[in-house]
Amino acid sequence: MPAANIQVSETPLVLYALRRADDALVLGHRLSEWCGHAPMMEEDMALSNIALDLIGQARELYTYAAKAEGKGNDEDKLAYLRDVRQYRNLLLVEQPNGDFAQTLVRQFFYSAFADLYWRAMMTSRDATLAAIAAKSEKESAYHLRHASEWIIRLGDGTDESRQRAQAAIDHLWAFTGEMFAADEGERALIHAGIAVDPGTLRGRWMTTLSEVVGEATLHLPQGDWMQQGGRSGRHSEHLGHLLSELQSMQRTFPGQTW
């Protein structure tokens, strides 16, 4: 087997699973970069836990996408043999770790969304997606609690930590809009009761954010310009570097079993 990119037949259902899988893998990978380098050992443990949950979610979703596609792909081919233009994750999750504040704000924005999203997906008419959602919802509830506690600590901690937390919020805000968008293929799945309409979650997401950010004595930006593109493979420059590291073994030693 060559190390070239695989081609994926992106039916709406395959694409739907792939997008969520890519979100989970890319964010899990980012968090795993902290392992051994966190500000305290307790956070090496916590960030690794969250990374493990996300990588676990990604594996289930890739396996489901591969099955739905039915072309002989599997979790590893989907993860390791698609290039940056074929990845379908949100721009938010590929943003670099930055400092601890940036990592935790990224996690907070995503987990506040994911928690609502998975909870809604538990009632999907697709039994596999409903089962994945039930497990992921429990995990994301913990991820959200962990991130929220840190936002509050950082915001209401020292002057430096407040500044860093606010800077991270300001920097990452423009990547949040993409979470609530759905294209036509996804709309059809929403109507069929398979997928979740992310647009309906925005109000509750804002409520969570306002509560936590308020308690943290921070504020949300006024700007409403939002970056888009991740869902169709128009990524930031960061993702290519992440993938070149993630995929290096599979690309260097094509077709081998590890």
Added chain:
Amino acid sequence: MYTQALNTAEADDRGLEDAGRAAQFQARIDAEERIEPNDWMPAAYRKTLTRQISQHAHSEIVGMLPEGNWITRAPSLRRKAALLAKVQDECGHGLYLYAAAETLGTSREELVDAMLAGKAKYSSIFNYPTLTWADIGTIGWLVDGAAIMNQIPLCRCSYGPYARAMIRVCKEESFHQRQGYEIMLTLCRGSDEQKAMAQDALDRWWWPVLMMFGPPDATSQHSDTSTKWKIKRFSNDELRQKFVDATVPQAQYLGLAIPDPGMTRDKEGHWRYSDIDWTEFKQVLAGNGPCNRDRMAARRKSHDEGAWVREAAAAYAAKRAQRQTAQAAE
């Protein structure tokens, strides 16, 4: 433990201690009783254990770096998750061990500071680089394997908190060892290129792993106090031999050659290895291993860059406590 090699004879400062209590203490040890944090103990016992347990803790934490080096490049999602979980376990070991050391009266912060200042040691095995994926298999198989050999007797160490930490840690280390061996088995059953990668890793790690057991008995200045206090139950050479005897058949099963052409099997069935290059060991201990500087720099960088986070957490906790007190007073 990864630390045994580093123990040196303890200065005999027990002269000041009440001879009667010391005799009673020794009688308890001889009767295989566990010493607990609030029990009376000789100052030298406390000092020896604080050093040994904290060195072990530092080793777990520094040991996250060479393996962490491959988390982002693991060749499959299953391997990525398993490696991340393994490195996370090592961090957990560090945490239990610091907690065990703290029961002897020195705080984790002080212990970590001593390591960052270069005043405390960690196992020299982590001063070697992980160059290929096979190094991850080899570390699990051999480094965790050697750690288990050292740690199983420590499950019966006279100091209760250390012994209990070791029981918990040993279970996870043996899981790591099996996982590492399984990586090697997959490589050795794979392509020629993969098998060569496995052999190359074994060639690089074999001798440093043998050095993990510490200097030979003939030259080591091991305190007999450690033995008398039932902290140490086997000599360096005894443990090294056990390890070699257990490992040679495993290498044979993999189809890998131990990089020691002079190795022979004696009449009792022990595998007799050639002389170890102790100059290399001394150089690595002295700070001149291939990665000593990188490892220390990485730990210091995380510590320094994380300072503002720890300060924020402390400031927030203090504000919260203050608000709660104010509320209670209303």
